[in-house]
Amino acid sequence: MPGPGVSTPATRQRLIEVAIELFRRHSIAGTSLQMISDELGLTKSAIYHHFRTRDELLEAVLDPLIDQVRQLVEQAGAHRGAKAQADAMLVGFATLAVSNRTLFPVLTGDPSVGELLRTKQEWGAIVARQMELLAAAEPGTAGQVRAAIVMSGISAAVGIGYEADEQELVQELIAAGRRTLGIRPPRVN
Incomplete structure (x- = not known):
């Protein structure tokens, strides 16, 4: 025992x-x-x-997040139109980042995470699809740059100790992301 x-x-x-x-x-x-x-x-x-190994431990840390990103990608991809898909991906990603605000800044740009995403091709494909959905709001290099700014900006911004509750922070991140991506909030009928 x-x-x-x-x-x-x-x-x-x-x-x-x-x-x-x-x-x-x-x-x-x-x-x-x-x-x-x-x-x-x-x-x-x-x-x-x-x-x-530390890599096995890192996989255990990342696995639930990657699974949630996979679900967000599937949900966003079900929307009609590139801007609607980008907006759904943005809203989901901002919400996920805020709910994991101690972890997201650690993962942003860490070479170990990048290497793991290259090694675990399924995970890399999920993150690449997430980026594609965000970038599709504006075709070409401009869309890709804006998507990268939104993803890394949200990941870094959630780690700052704001005097705001989670819902307010999510809304501010979504608003900043929409401005960066050049998309409007969906119309409420």
Whole structure:
């Protein structure tokens, strides 16, 4: 029988939570499994029971987010017209980013995340489709640049300690994203 808390789902979840906090403080590359085990007061072998490498742990952190982005992409793609699809993707992404505001800034531009998206081609395809949906509001390079600004801007902006509740922050991010993409809010009939 394993030691207390070593192989439970709660321990796995706690490992992920501590990893996110350490990623936030030290970057992904700057966080070792040893640092995580020290923070939790567990042996390194207890960590290895759940995750053999930092990349496996990063996958566990990203997997639920990628799944949510996949759902957003499917929902946005079901709308008619490029601008409606871009708006749906924007609204969904802003909402997702705000609900994960401690994690999103960590992931933005981190080379470990980029490498994982290249390695896990299915994940990379989901993120590429997300970008396509946002960029389609304006064809060509301009649309691609605007989409990149919106995605990275939202990801970075959610990490700032605003004196606003989540709903207000989501609305401000959506408004800024719409201005950047050159789309109007949908008409309410």
